[in-house]
Amino acid sequence: TFSNYSEPNRTWVARIPSSANIQGTTVKYVFYISDGTLASAWGRISGDGYQTTWDEGTVNPFSYTVEAPLPVELTSFIALAEKNRVELNWSTATEVNNYGFDILRQVILRQAQDDNNWEKIGFVRGYGNSNSPKNYSFVDSNPTAGKVLYKLKQIDFDGTYEYSKVVEVNVETPKEFRLAQNYPNPFNPETIISYSIPEFMVRQAQNDIHLTLKVYDMLGREVATLVNEYQKPGIYNYKFSISNYQLPSGIYIYQLKAGNFIETKKLMILK
Structure with missing residues (x-):
């Protein structure tokens, strides 16, 4: 409701029901003046009864609206690159109907930022x-x-959304083509296979690198293709799960191939 709080001081009070659950947020009061002009003021909702005041001076308002607060008040968003990973941290002060956050990424190689390439x-x-x-x-x-x-991309339960600011980090470029020993090893049912693609390989190919990561048994028969695609320079961590291939216990060979570069290592499945 909106009522005349103090006639001598011409101060008006907006009272918002506690069910609105917006205490501590800032809202905007827009006053529609009888001569057709507008006046507005910002007020912070506080105290019992959710009320705030606005001194209208000589204005004679006859109606008002209150703009709804943002569903999520994001107070910080930072990114930190550490070795072969980037950690994102963010905080909110208040939340209303917040379903969650999509994490969006864009890599800048030779071109400027592209709003359609997230x-x-x-x-x-x-x-x-x-x-x-x-x-x-x-x-x-x-x-x-x-x-x-x-x-x-902050998403409400009703599907509406809003984007945060953009944060930027520089991820170190690997200096060599390398296939790491899987970890853990022996393993069951999952292990991580890490590998790196250096920038110079992309410069030589003048494009992203076509790469394959395959697993063979000790007789040289291919039993699994883990990666078969074009990739950019960087460090990659592939989670290999034997539940997807139903492989028995034993020693296997995994091979990384990109252009003329080939590297192989052994892994052991122990059930």
Whole structure:
């Protein structure tokens, strides 16, 4: 409701029901003046009864509206590159109907930022409704080397969304083509196979590198193709799960191939 709070001072009071659950947020009061002009003021909702005041001076308002607060008040968003991973951290002060956050990434190699070239790499569920600070984190374990941009797509339960600011990190470019020993080894049922693609290989090919990562038994028979695609320079971590291939216990060979570069190592499945 909107009522005349103090006639001598010509101060008006907006009272918002507590069910609105927006205490502590800032809202905008827009006053529609009888002569057709507008006046507005910002007020912070506080205290019992959710009320604030606005001194109208000599204005004689006859109606008002209150603009709804943003569903999520994002207070910080940072990205930190460490070796072969990027850690994203962000915080919110308040949340209303917050379903969660899509994590979006864009790699800048030779061109400028492209608003149509963002890829979704993950999702973090929100707290829904909250009047207290909340902290979030997400780890990009396979960042492409070079300048990498990140942003958040905050999504409400009704499907509406809003983007955060863009943060930027520089991920170190590998200096050599390398296939690491899988870890753990022996393993069951999963292991991580890491490998790196250096920038010079992309420069030589004048394009992304076509790469394959395959697994063979000790007789040389191919039993699994893990990667078969074009990739950019960077450090990659592939999670190999034997449940997808139903392989028996034993020693296997895994091979990474990109152009003229080939490297192989052994792994052991122990059930």
